[in-house]
Amino acid sequence: MSADQWIAFAAAIVGGALRVGTPFLFVSLGECLTEKSGRINLGLEGVLVLSAMAAFGGAYWSGSAWVGVLAGALAGALLAALHGVLCSLPRVNDVATGIALMLLGTGLAFYLGKPLIQPQAPQLPSIALADWSSNAAVRAALQVNVLVPIGLMLALALWWGFARTRAGLLVRLAGDSADATRALGYSVAGIRIAATTAGGAIAGLGGASLTLFYPGSWNEGISSGQGLIAVALVIFARWSPLRCMGAALLFGGAGAVGPALQSIGIAWGYHLFNTVPYVLTLLILVLTCRPGKVAVGSPGELSSTRS
Template structure:
């Protein structure tokens, strides 16, 4: 049990950026927009958040800057995909490539710099046997991500605004005919998704590492995209998937620590291999995915065409 508690704590820590990014992407896709630029948004947010946090000595300002950087990247995608009606898949891939290069350029002077550890704990609860070190010594953003998951579930299924968002993702022409601004709603969804991806990227560079190196995100943006499909676009399942993939990420370090004689390259492959396996298993039943997937996902909307 003493060995299990640190593994659980590390899994929650590793799953937090996946949860934040996947929740933002879930809102995007519920509105009918497929943004494959999560990796690039997270990278830019990671370096911007780290730079601001390092120079201001305020991690909070770093998180704010990271969220804003993610929103700026999302607004660029929105201009291309919503206003110019470019192909969403190609635009998202271009955004990811652009973000990778931009983050490497902006981060040259910050490579190797480190921030102090931001360990925190909930008073009294953190002293509980097993549960204290396992669950109640996380960064505050980990708990905020859990609250955000519940808030998004309530928003989507219990509010009129959530119903409108889902309607835009299912039948944008009908929503437009009823007087709703499809582009405006999709823009708001993209900005929210950008802010979530920005927080995820800033968490990686300010808390999880905490330092900046080129390519810090290491494919987590793509895993977050896979999580939305794995969760069939439901917030509670996104939470489960984020913790699962966070645990797989930590298992590789745990196995290396106890001296398992497996090449480290194979252990490093575990999170990505698990992603491929999950998607391969889900693709065996395309009808099930089609029933849960927003009907207009990835399809451009042109108001003048109806």
């Protein structure tokens, strides 16, 4: 490859990591917040798909992409709140409920989103990171979703909140010891419902980024399992919001390899490279989820045996 092609390839990887990694970032931050409170939400795939549809519909009918973003966050919060409430009932299993709500969320999205498959909705503006370059391919590759800086600020806010605020301390306490939380007079169920709802709203922003920026349309295969991958990503990030940023970029970059090669005229192995994020997920689960071994950083309530 020529020097210009190498530059274009590198820019495509960086730009692709930011574009593809944006949903991973929001969903992993939402799941990180949820799991810090001692609850697992495997229904995030349903949250992501439903919020993507709601965001597209909100933007299409209102004529404003930002109204669509709010609709996506609201849809994610509502479905996650349902998960939180159901899991607070006696003898209700987090994992089974999450799977059920994943099916509910995707089913609702497919049913309600039928009229939205063909129309075009207003799109979110982009941030140009390569105005300094005279290379058109580089400038096109480094058009970044305006939600990216919002996601980065959210990660920093969550990191600071967990370490420095009373609310963050209560979330961590509920995740590490439900008994200690009750002994201090706080409602474990209330904390977990609030954290799960807020996590769903954050994940909903990831759904909005799918339909209102990249790929920028609504269809039933929009997610490709990113909500489920995000659960593994949180384990890989050791339940740290800051590490979630790096992990999202890693997964985004892995997903961008195929399109980056195609952008410089290399089409061989395109579909093979599209499997890289799923291979990474499998590798992470194999390396981190070992029988009898608690992952470093895991909230105490997640490592205990619960019904």
